[in-house]
Ligand SMILES: Cc1cc2nc3c(=O)[nH]c(=O)nc-3n(C[C@H](O)[C@H](O)[C@H](O)COP(=O)(O)OP(=O)(O)OC[C@H]3O[C@@H](n4cnc5c(N)ncnc54)[C@H](O)[C@@H]3O)c2cc1C
């Protein structure tokens with residue numbers, strides 16, 4: 001059974017009217033967390049809510065999450081003040097597998113940019129060459145631009161509105177990459193379902209290993225309630241698919257195994 005920790009919000013960085021990065025003191029999570037894992041955070045409104053870990057600081061013993069307000073739970077979290085106390089369960093789930101990764105292409109969209117930042121920081125700290133492509137709606141949504149530029153060799157941005165970076169979505173950019181630049185590249189994607197599916201299809205067509213981080217609605221976060229099941233191909237078991245728990249068996253899965 002995962003232990004629950006009492007934690008304190010020590011820093012709130014407001015990114016816009018609906019978004020903030022929250023930093024909490026929690027030595028256990030700072031020590032253990034791997035890129036792609038998430039935490040289940042209390043919110044004063046029924047169940048805890050899941051958030052991808054955006055970064056950890058092992059010296060300061062903190063972890064951060066980026067939160068976008070979409071409903072009551074995230075509203076309560078965004079409204080919290082520095083010094084407020086929370087409870088948290090984590091780190092949860094299976095993160096991105098980095099063993100054998102030689103070159104990384106990270107693709108983020110929506111709130112997926114927050115866990116993508118964690119993967120980028122890990123790559124930088126471990127000397128893995130990394131290119132990041134983030135898709136935003138417009139310039140006003142392009143949070144953490146400077147931070148992303150600082151953690152990778154090549155940071156590319158697309159906006160639907162065309163007011164920053166390349167006009168279009170992440171696929172518009174990916175399709176411009178020459179095949180010769182893609183050898184030995186592993187792709188990791190976090191974002192809206194449709195974006196992850198399109199990027200996975202592109203990666204598969206190029207013969208690249210690709211991982212996605214699925215976002216299902218969750219309750220317990222630890223594999224007990226089955227609220228978060230997703231369909232994963234299971235040809236080796238003689239079945240079209242099996243149900244897997246996104247929180248415990250994922251949230252990261254190999255892209256070609258996912259039934260979208
Ligand atoms: C593994 C994982 C990692 C996540 N990481 C982040 C993150 O880093 N930053 C962030 O801001 N959010 C993240 N989310 C989404 C976040 O958990 C939800 O936005 C939050 O739980 C919504 O709670 P609420 O009470 O504000 O909204 P609710 O009132 O519960 O829902 C409001 C709206 O959001 C939709 N929604 C709720 N939960 C989800 C979900 N899990 N996936 C997709 N849509 C949802 C609902 O369908 C509804 O339309 C993550 C979710 C998962 C499963």
Ligand code: FES
Nearest residue numbers: 219221225226247
């Ligand atoms: S949220 Fe309960 S099993 Fe995944």
